[in-house]
Amino acid sequence: xxxxxxxxxxxxxxxxxxxxxxxxxxxxxxxxxxxxxxxxxxxxxxxxxxxxxxxxxxxxxxxxxxxxxxxxxxxxxxxxxxxxxxxxxxxxxxxxxxxxxxxxxxxxxxxxxxxxxxxxxxxxxxxxxxxxxxxxxxxxxxxxxxxxxxxxxxxxxxxxxxxxxxxxxxxxxxxxxxxxxxxxxxxxxxxxxxxxxxxxxxxxxxxxxxxxxxxxxxxxxxxxxxxxxxxxxxxxxxxxxxxxxxxxxxxxxxxxxxxxxxxxxxxxxxxxxxxxxxxxxxxxxxxxxxxxxxxxxxxxxxxxxxxxxxxxxxxxxxxxxxxxxxxxxxxxxxxxxxxxxxxxxxxxxxxxxxxxxxxxxxxxxxxxxxxxxxxxxxxxxxxxxxxxxxxxxxxxxxxxxxxxxxxxxxxxxxxxxxxxxxxxxxxxxxxxxxxxxxxxxxx
Amino acid sequence: xxxxxxxxxxxxxxxxxxxxxxxxxxxxxxxxxxxxxxxxxxxxxxxxxxxxxxxxxxxxxxxxxxxxxxxxxxxxxxxxxxxxxxxxxxxxxxxxxxxxxxxxxxxxxxxxxxxxxxxxxxxxxxxxxxxxxxxxxxxxxxxxxxxxxxxxxxxxxxxxxxxxxxxx
Numbered sequence: 001x002x003x004x005x006x007x008x009x010x011x012x013x014x015x016x017x018x019x020x021x022x023x024x025x026x027x028x029x030x031x032x033x034x035x036x037x038x039x040x041x042x043x044x045x046x047x048x049x050x051x052x053x054x055x056x057x058x059x060x061x062x063x064x065x066x067x068x069x070x071x072x073x074x075x076x077x078x079x080x081x082x083x084x085x086x087x088x089x090x091x092x093x094x095x096x097x098x099x100x101x102x103x104x105x106x107x108x109x110x111x112x113x114x115x116x117x118x119x120x121x122x123x124x125x126x127x128x129x130x131x132x133x134x135x136x137x138x139x140x141x142x143x144x145x146x147x148x149x150x151x152x153x154x155x156x157x158x159x160x161x162x163x164x165x166x167x168x169x170x171x172x173x174x175x176x177x178x179x180x181x182x183x184x185x186x187x188x189x190x191x192x193x194x195x196x197x198x199x200x201x202x203x204x205x206x207x208x209x210x211x212x213x214x215x216x217x218x219x220x221x222x223x224x225x226x227x228x229x230x231x232x233x234x235x236x237x238x239x240x241x242x243x244x245x246x247x248x249x250x251x252x253x254x255x256x257x258x259x260x261x262x263x264x265x266x267x268x269x270x271x272x273x274x275x276x277x278x279x280x281x282x283x284x285x286x287x288x289x290x291x292x293x294x295x296x297x298x299x300x301x302x303x304x305x306x307x308x309x310x311x312x313x314x315x316x317x318x319x320x321x322x323x324x325x326x327x328x329x330x331x332x333x334x335x336x337x338x339x340x341x342x343x344x345x346x347x348x349x350x351x352x353x354x355x356x357x358x359x360x361x362x363x364x365x366x367x368x369x370x371x372x373x374x375x376x377x378x379x380x381x382x383x384x385x386x387x388x389x390x391x392x393x394x395x396x397x398x399x400x401x402x403x404x405x406x407x408x409x410x411x412x413x414x415x416x417x418x419x420x421x422x423x424x425x426x427x428x429x430x431x432x433x434x435x436x437x438x439x440x441x442x443x
Numbered sequence: 444x445x446x447x448x449x450x451x452x453x454x455x456x457x458x459x460x461x462x463x464x465x466x467x468x469x470x471x472x473x474x475x476x477x478x479x480x481x482x483x484x485x486x487x488x489x490x491x492x493x494x495x496x497x498x499x500x501x502x503x504x505x506x507x508x509x510x511x512x513x514x515x516x517x518x519x520x521x522x523x524x525x526x527x528x529x530x531x532x533x534x535x536x537x538x539x540x541x542x543x544x545x546x547x548x549x550x551x552x553x554x555x556x557x558x559x560x561x562x563x564x565x566x567x568x569x570x571x572x573x574x575x576x577x578x579x580x581x582x583x584x585x586x587x588x589x590x591x592x593x594x595x596x597x598x599x600x601x602x603x604x605x606x607x608x609x610x611x
Contacts, residue, residue, distance in 0.1 A: 014518075014519075014520070015517065015518075017467050017479065017515050017517055019467075019469050019477050019479055019513070019515075020477075021471075021475075021477065022533075024511075025471070025509075025511055026511045026512070026513060026533040026587070026588075027469035027470070027471065027477050027479075027511065027512060027513040027533070028513060028531065028533065029467065029469055029479070029513050029514075029515040029517075029531050030515075030517075030531060030590070030597050031515065031517035031518075031529050031592075031595070031597050032597055044598065045598065046597040046598060047597060047598060047599060047600045047601065048531075048590060048601065049590060049600055049601050049603040050603065058475075058476060058477060060469070060477045060478075060479055062467055062479045064465065064467060064481050064518060064521070065518075065520070066464065066465050066481075066518075066520065066521050067520070068464050068520065068521060068523065074464055074465075074521075074558075077481070079480075079481055081478070081479050083476070083477075111572070111573060114496075114498050114573050114575070114576055117498035117499055118498065118575065120497075120498060120499070120500055120501060121496075121497040121498045121500065121575045121578070123500075124497045124500040124503065124504065125497065127504070128540065128543075136543070138497075138543070138544070138574060138575055138578045139543075139544040139578070140574060144567060144571065147571075148571055148574075226574050226575050227575075228574065
C-alpha cells in the first residue's frame with residue numbers, strides 16, 4: 001500500500017491510534033481524531049499523563065475497523081498503519097507519513113491473506129527448530145494427512161465411471177463381484193496416484209507455490225506447501241499407488257485378456273504425464289481431454305471389458321456424458337487457478353480463453369452431455385430409464401449462473417464448484433440407476 | 444534490578460478487556476521500529492493473553508527480541524462496553540510456543556465467549572482448509588502501567604495506574 005492510497009482511505013475511519021515510543025522504550029498508544037490536510041495528517045492533541053507524547057520520527061498512525069456480530073464474531077476487517085514523523089505542539093499536531101501498510105478483507109480475502117503468509121510461517125517454524133535443536137512441524141494425524149494429500153473425496157470421479165461400466169456389463173448379462181472389486185481398487189489406485197503426482201509436479205514447477213487462491217476444489221492438496229508431508233513422502237505415496245495400479249491392472253489383463261492392456265497402459269500414461277515432464281499434458285491445454293478420456297471411456301470401457309472380455313458401443317456412449325462432466329470439474333476448477341497457472345506457464349484452456357468464451361464453453365459442453373443421453377435413448381443404444389439423468393439439469397443451470405456471477409471471486413465461486421462436482425456425481429449415478437432399471441424393465 | 448509484583452487491574456479496564464473484540468497490539472521490531480496489529484485480547488485475572496497464528500508470526504519474533512509492548516483498547520465499535528472508555532496498557536510480553544498445536548487451546552473458553560463461531564472452525568474438516576492458521580502461539584502480557592480515559596476522551600488526562608509495586 002502506498003502513502004497516497006492510504007491517506008485517501010483515512011476519512012473512512014472514525015478515529016486513529018497514535019503510537020510513539022516512550023522514554024522507557026515501551027510503545028505508548030493513544031486514540032485521537034484526525035484530518036488529512038495536503039498529504040499530511042493533523043492530529044488532535046491527546047494527553048497521556050506524565051509520559052507525554054514528544055516529537056519523534058518513529059511515530060505510527062493506525063486506523064482500524066471491524067463490524068462485530070455480537071455473539072457470533074465479526075467481519076469487514078480492515079486496518080492501515082502509517083509510519084512517519086510526528087511534530088507536537090500547537091492546536092493540532094502534525095504527522096508526516098512516509099510509509100504505509102494495511103489490509104482490507106474486502107480487497108484481499110482472509111484465506112488469501114493466509115496463503116500469502118505461508119513463507120512467514122515456514123520461517124517461524126525453521127527458527128523454532130533451530131532454537132530447540134529438533135524439527136518443529138505443523139501437526140496433523142496420519143489419517144487426516146492421507147485424506148488431504150490424496151484428495152480422497154475426489155474418488156467419486158473414479159467410482160462413477162467404474163460403476164457405469166459395471167452396470168453396462170450387467171445389462172449385457174455379465175457380472176462378477178470379485179472382478180468388480182478388483183477393478184475398483186485398480187482404478188482408485190490410478191486416480192490417487194494421479195492426485196499425489198499432480199501435487200509433486202505442480203510444486204516442482206512452482207504452480208502450487210504461486211497459487212494464493214486455492215479452494216478445496218482447486219490449487220492442489222497443499223500438504224507440501226503447509227509442510228505436513230515431505231516431497232519424499234509424496235513421491236513414495238505416488239509410487240505405491242501406481243505400483244498397486246499396475247499390479248492390479250496386470251492381474252485383470254491376465255484374467256480378462258490382452259484387449260485390456262492397451263487401455264490400462266493408456267490410463268497410467270495419461271495419469272502420470274498429466275503433470276509430469278516431459279509431456280506435462282495439462283500445461284499444453286490438454287488437461288481437459290486427458291481427464292475426459294481417463295475418467296470417461298478408459299474407466300467405463302475398462303470396467304466393462306473386465307466383466308465381458310470385449311468392448312461395445314453402449315458403454316462407450318454411456319461414458320461420454322460422464323467424460324464431459326468430469327472434464328467440466330477440471331475446467332471450472334481452473335477458473336480460480338488461472339492466474340497462478342498462467343504465471344507458471346500452465347496454459348490450461350481457461351488461461352487461453354476469455355471469460356465469456358469459458359462460460360459459453362461450459363454451457364455447450366453440458367448441453368452435449370445431455371444430448372448424448374437423449375440421442376442414445378432415441379437410437380435405442382441406451383435404455384430409456386437413463387433419461388432420469390436429465391433431472392440434474394437444474395444443478396447444471398445453477399453452476400452456470402454461479403460461474404458467470406463469481407468468475408473473479410474464488411471464494412464465492414467455491415460453492416458453485418461444489419455443485420459442479422455434484423453435477424458429475426449425481427448425473428453419473430442416475431445413469432447407473434437408469435441402466436439398472438433398464439435391466440429390471442427388460443425382464 | 445527491581446523485583447516486580449503486579450497489583451490489581453482497574454475494574455473499568457477489566458471490563459474493556461472482557462468485552463473487546465479487537466485491541467491494537469504494538470511491538471518493537473528488530474530495528475527498533477513500532478509495529479501495530481489488531482488482535483483479540485483476553486484477561487485471565489493476571490495476564491492479558493492473545494493468540495497468534497504462525498502465519499502472522501512476525502510479532503512473535505519481535506516480542507522474543509524485545510518484550511516491551513502496548514495494547515490499546517480504543518475502538519467503540521470493536522469494544523461493545525457500556526459506558527465506553529479507552530485504555531492503553533503497557534507491559535512485558537512473552538511468547539508461549541512450546542506446543543503450537545494444542546497449547547493455545549487453554550484460551551479457547553475465553554475466545555469462544557467473545558467469538559462463539561470459533562468452535563465451528565475447529566472441526567477437523569474445517570481445519571483442513573487452513574491448517575497452519577491453527578498452529579498458534581500464546582502472547583502473555585504482564586501489565587506494567589495502565590492509562591485509562593473515562594468516557595474515551597483522550598484530550599483529557601488519563602488516570603494512570605502503575606501495576607508494579609516495585610522494590611529495589
